[in-house]
Amino acid sequence: MQQVRAVVAREKDAPVTVETITVPDPGPGEALVRVQACGVCHTDLHYRQGGINDDFPFLLGHEAAGVVEAVGDGVEGLAPGDFVVLNWRAVCGQCRACLRGQPWYCFATHNAAQPMTLADGTPLSPALGIGAFAEKTLVHAGQCTKVDPDASPAAVGLLGCGVMAGIGAALNTGRVGRGMNVAVIGCGGVGSAAVAGSRLAGASRVIAVDVDDRKLEWAKGLGATHTVNGAQTDAVEAIRELTGGFGADVVIEAVGRPETYRQAFYARDLAGTVVLVGVPTPDMSFPDIPLLDVFGRGGSLKSSWYGDCLPSRDFPLLVDLYRQGRLDLDAFVSERIALDDVEAAFDRMHRGDVLRSVVIL
Known part of the structure; x- marks a missing residue:
């Protein structure tokens, strides 16, 4: 001992x-x-x-x-x-x-x-x-x-924990691919990591959303191509405007609140994917979204547990990318x-x- x-x-x-x-x-x-x-x-x-x-x-x-x-x-x-x-x-x-x-x-x-x-x-x-x-x-x-x-x-x-959760939400859960449009709502440690993961995957647009300009600057440094201050503009409309009016292919919610989850749901394109990686508190409930909208918009609503990572597979790969200067x-x-x-x-x-x-x- x-x-x-x-x-x-x-x-x-x-x-x-x-x-x-x-x-x-x-x-x-x-x-x-x-x-x-x-x-x-x-x-x-x-x-x-x-x-x-x-x-x-x-x-x-x-x-x-x-x-x-x-x-x-x-x-x-x-x-x-x-x-x-x-x-x-x-x-x-x-x-x-x-x-x-x-x-x-x-x-x-x-x-x-x-x-x-x-x-x-x-x-x-x-x-x-x-x-x-x-x-x-x-x-x-x-x-x-x-x-x-x-x-x-x-x-x-x-x-x-946090960096893997964010990168994995993009790479593993959201399956972000080359040329996709991605929005990340909430740009603390996990959300900024989701931005980095999306850029690593080859997304063409990575839209960072937060109410704190400091966090938006961090996200820009990690690969965000566009930033939206949700306290100053309608985040859903801004994401649609930046994606030709359609919405993002993948929206990663890194806050864990009903109101930001609702934004993520409506900010995605038809057949798009929402990934919840922000952790809610026990008192929070699923936002009031009409079931017809869930059906009519199609796509996937996913939760990301630890970035759906397999440490033996993902950690050495990401460390190698870090050592190569790519992450x-x-x-x-x-x-x-x-x-x-x-x-x-x-x-x-x-x-x-x-x-x-x-x-x-």
């Missing part, structure tokens, strides 16, 4: 604390990872606010990259010294999704069996089964995806901070001042 510093949320809406926790040695199928960098994601804030569940205390952090220090019995294809990006989709290979050839939907993903604990022995609930706002963390070996060791940990660690993951890193700065980073994220703060360890 090892004692390490980590960021803990002890109770709902209380400021996080940096504490010494106990990390067990890896057991069968597990890996001990020395964390090098971990992004500050909205999901971590949701955990702290009690918006995920009430299994306090939480060990926060999940968008991480680091180096494997030790592995447990039965682990194959992973060894100490390997540089990895952590993921929360360690596929089981045996559930009904895996058996029908869709492991990116795996319904029985793996996590470490042993708990990490506070100094008094209280078990911690690791965010998304990872808990990487810590000097070291214990995960299932399947949560470790080996990538190019020369890549920047601060940049590629973001593939662990600017560095642009998502707004600032580099220490473990003690996570609470302040939550405030900056909530205000929309950053794409991602990244903890460097």
Whole structure:
């Protein structure tokens, strides 16, 4: 067992604390990872606010990259010294999704069996089964995806959640292709990643929509060809005007609100696709859209889970594109901070001042 510093949320809406926790040695199928960098994601804030569940205390952090220090019995294809990006989709290979050839939907993903604990022995609930706002963390070996060791940990660690969710919403869920028109509603970290993914796929127009001009500038830097400030103009009409009056082939909703979902629905072309990747709160309901419009407009209404990614397939590919200069993951890193700065980073994220703060360890 090892004692390490980590960021803990002890109770709902209380400021996080940096504490010494106990990390067990890896057991069968597990890996001990020395964390090098971990992004500050909205999901971590949701955990702290009690918006995920009430299994306090939480060990926060999940968008991480680091180096494997030790592995447990039965682990194959992973060894100490390997540089990895952590993921929360360690596929089981045996559930009904895996058996029908869709492991990116795996319904029985793996996590470490042993708990990490506070100094008094209280078990911690690791965010998304990872808990990487810590000097070291214990995960299932399947949560470790080996990538190019020369890549920047601060940049590629973001593939662990938000950036992968956005890129995957475009590439995997939305199936954006060459020459398509794409609109992205909401241009925070996930939405800006969807913009980058759409450009990577060869979309001819990528229309970024937000109510914050700062976020629209970030989206332009990541490949948006047009921007629309939804606080100043009708976003649906603007998207139609930019697409010859038809609407976008794919509209990616990265906010997770009924009103922006309704915009996405009506901003798409006939037989177009809506992708919901923004995460709603439990009190939100599907917007009041006439069923005849759902039928008459055709196409697809999809939800994107983690960008429908398969980490073993997608992470190495995207890291290679990053290393080739074709995917600017560095642009998502707004600032580099220490473990003690996570609470302040939550405030900056909530205000929309950053794409991602990244903890460097």
